Amino acid sequence: AQKVTQAQTEISVVEKEDVTLDCVYETRDTTYYLFWYKQPPSGELVFLIRRNSFDEQNEISGRYSWNFQKSTSSFNFTITASQVVDSAVYFCALSETNYGGSQGNLIFGKGTKLSVKP
Amino acid sequence: ETGVTQTPRHLVMGMTNKKSLKCEQHLGHNAMYWYKQSAKKPLELMFVYSLEERVENNSVPSRFSPECPNSSHLFLHLHTLQPEDSALYLCASSQDKGDSPLHFGNGTRLTVT
Numbered sequence A: 001a002q003k004v005t006q007a008q009t010e011i012s013v014v015e016k017e018d019v020t021l022d023c024v025y026e027t028r029d030t031t032y033y034l035f036w037y038k039q040p041p042s043g044e045l046v047f048l049i050r051r052n053s054f055d056e057q058n059e060i061s062g063r064y065s066w067n068f069q070k071s072t073s074s075f076n077f078t079i080t081a082s083q084v085v086d087s088a089v090y091f092c093a094l095s096e097t098n099y100g101g102s103q104g105n106l107i108f109g110k111g112t113k114l115s116v117k118p
Numbered sequence B: 001e002t003g004v005t006q007t008p009r010h011l012v013m014g015m016t017n018k019k020s021l022k023c024e025q026h027l028g029h030n031a032m033y034w035y036k037q038s039a040k041k042p043l044e045l046m047f048v049y050s051l052e053e054r055v056e057n058n059s060v061p062s063r064f065s066p067e068c069p070n071s072s073h074l075f076l077h078l079h080t081l082q083p084e085d086s087a088l089y090l091c092a093s094s095q096d097k098g099d100s101p102l103h104f105g106n107g108t109r110l111t112v113t
Helices: none
Strands: A003-005 A010-014 A019-021 A024-026 A032-039 A046-052 A059-061 A064-069 A074-079 A088-096 A112-117 B004-007 B010-013 B018-025 B031-037 B044-050 B053-057 B064-070 B073-079 B087-094 B108-112
Touching: A003 A088, A010 A019, A019 A112, A024 A074, A032 A074, A046 A059, A046 A064, A046 A074, A074 A088, B004 B087, B010 B018, B018 B031, B018 B087, B031 B073, B044 B064, B044 B073
Parallel strands: A010 A112, B010 B108
Antiparallel strands: A003 A024, A019 A074, A032 A046, A032 A088, A059 A064, A064 A074, A088 A112, B004 B018, B018 B073, B031 B044, B031 B087, B044 B053, B064 B073, B087 B108
16 A cells, blocks of 8 residues: 655754755655655645655755655655744645556655744 | 636635635636645545546545536535535645645635534
């Protein structure tokens, strides 16, 4: 069965601290995609990053970085020098290969609520 | 307008009411989705439309009825809901290829009394 686990329900840090959000996934597929989304208090989920299962290179985008480890089925997300505006719920998600021509069933973790205090 | 727009933002309805949620996307995408977000539960995919045809229906009760008249519009018709249906309902769109990310609307916060 496909599953995404975000073990950290809530994390609270002080501004400028680094924070890592964990994501562990399970799938039987050899081809799949991993995503991170951010949900600020306004409600909409904002796409942050997509990774396919054949690309294990880590990625850095400004203060954000992602560590994909296929051997441990993990796709962790680190925010460096956190800011108050980073406060949101962050979701990790898994998508398998195309289903009916569409993206298919995007399986979300339960999310990690990050609070960054000034 | 750009992106994915959902109306209304908030909706309170009784169990005997009939209402509809509306979603509109201005991104030129050809797949649209309804997700349900309840407290303390993962986001649940409800329906997927690709090229205006329904391709996914995740055992959703018949009191939820989707409609996709064209690739830019998606509706969720609601009737005789239960209090446990209270949740945030999120619409999303994407291009129908496996690695295309979803673009979400702000959601409709539904309360069933």
